[in-house]
Amino acid sequence: MAIEDDANLTPGGWSDTNRPDTLDRVIETTAQLAAATAERLRCVAQLHREAVRASEEGGAVSRELVERSLRLELSAALRITERAADALLSRADALVNRHPNALEALARGTITERHADLFTDAMDELQPEQRADIEDLALKRAEELATGAYRRWLQRLVDTINAPTLAERHHEALARRGVTVTSDRDGMGTLAVHGPAVEVHAVFDRITRMSKVIGDQDGETRSRDQLRADILFDLLIEGVVTAHPKRARGIRAEVIVTVPALSLLRDSVADAAPATVEGIGPIPIHRARELCGDAKDWMRVLTHPETGVVLSVGRKKYRPPAQLAQLVQWRAERCLAPGCGMPAHRCEIDHSVAWAEGGVTAAWNLDPLCKGHHVIRHHGGWEIRQLEGGVLEWTSPLGRVYLAEPERRTPSFRPATGGGRGGSAWAAASSAMAGESAPF
Numbered sequence: 001m002a003i004e005d006d007a008n009l010t011p012g013g014w015s016d017t018n019r020p021d022t023l024d025r026v027i028e029t030t031a032q033l034a035a036a037t038a039e040r041l042r043c044v045a046q047l048h049r050e051a052v053r054a055s056e057e058g059g060a061v062s063r064e065l066v067e068r069s070l071r072l073e074l075s076a077a078l079r080i081t082e083r084a085a086d087a088l089l090s091r092a093d094a095l096v097n098r099h100p101n102a103l104e105a106l107a108r109g110t111i112t113e114r115h116a117d118l119f120t121d122a123m124d125e126l127q128p129e130q131r132a133d134i135e136d137l138a139l140k141r142a143e144e145l146a147t148g149a150y151r152r153w154l155q156r157l158v159d160t161i162n163a164p165t166l167a168e169r170h171h172e173a174l175a176r177r178g179v180t181v182t183s184d185r186d187g188m189g190t191l192a193v194h195g196p197a198v199e200v201h202a203v204f205d206r207i208t209r210m211s212k213v214i215g216d217q218d219g220e221t222r223s224r225d226q227l228r229a230d231i232l233f234d235l236l237i238e239g240v241v242t243a244h245p246k247r248a249r250g251i252r253a254e255v256i257v258t259v260p261a262l263s264l265l266r267d268s269v270a271d272a273a274p275a276t277v278e279g280i281g282p283i284p285i286h287r288a289r290e291l292c293g294d295a296k297d298w299m300r301v302l303t304h305p306e307t308g309v310v311l312s313v314g315r316k317k318y319r320p321p322a323q324l325a326q327l328v329q330w331r332a333e334r335c336l337a338p339g340c341g342m343p344a345h346r347c348e349i350d351h352s353v354a355w356a357e358g359g360v361t362a363a364w365n366l367d368p369l370c371k372g373h374h375v376i377r378h379h380g381g382w383e384i385r386q387l388e389g390g391v392l393e394w395t396s397p398l399g400r401v402y403l404a405e406p407e408r409r410t411p412s413f414r415p416a417t418g419g420g421r422g423g424s425a426w427a428a429a430s431s432a433m434a435g436e437s438a439p440f
């Protein structure tokens, strides 16, 4: 390679002549590799069929023995481990026998081997009848997305499809919870807890938050990991630890549960997206109901069932999360004082029922107000009330009533006692959900 010798290089390291050609070569050889991989897998599957047929003709040898023999043969011939040979056989079986469309795409070079693996792994998590509906879409996305994005997209798809049976599977898995201890070298040991993901993460969250407080103290030299371990031992051995600084003692775990609003109301969740816990993944909807109903230690996040936009974080956060602030600003487009034209992105977000009076951080209690009108609203003798869809009703010190309407409407989730515009498909859900008395 004589790239360094070329005096005509652009800052990116490409000369005008090699820019398209070399990258084209990389792309081309990548496609050739994919095609060669597809051919190799076809040959492996063929080899498998031939071995099975030969044993059937010879009689008396079990299928398992044939496969073990083939695994040894492949590993010896290719100088790979038997484990790798086994993986090769499984991949050939998956692509040649179960997912020929993916094998075709690989042969054409439109997807890579990694995409093909992600595709077959995801499809094999589903029942055949579930697969049929999404196979084409999943292959099409494999041609468009980078592997990381594709893996996340597939996982979400599989989680959503599997949501209806998640509760059942969780129930079975729950029976296998337990604690194990193993002795390690150098006088060490490992304590492992296997349990429901929400509680496991809550434990980790709490000791992490405590370790931050303790780690910030002057003279503290222990690492975050060392602190987590020490705190865990202190808590489990001592119960209550007065030696911890006061600020670290009151810390509770915070777990963010995201729930599509409608799935909290339905008995049948057949077509509902799963509830998810931030950083953990999907959890059964009945667990989400329990967590949200007893919201003291859990941050409840309600999302719009179609768009996934966050609609409420309840009383856990004064400042709305960015997405919720954006929704509220987008809905109003401008300051929601009567006649004011200040763009919403330059406004502050006001709680219609003030936070101090128990107002929640939710789409049905937030609207943008410019700085001047924000002050007037709180200190100028005006009263405001939010009606359905973010409409603000202003009552002046003289008792006159003005309505400030947002530019756009979004599904409403406010209590049935106010507003009364009705008509929205969400109205029932709204009324049940907006109050503190949730229907679960």
Ligand SMILES: [Zn+2]
Binding pocket: 335, 336, 337, 340, 341, 342, 369, 370, 371, 372, 373
């Ligand atoms: Zn204003």
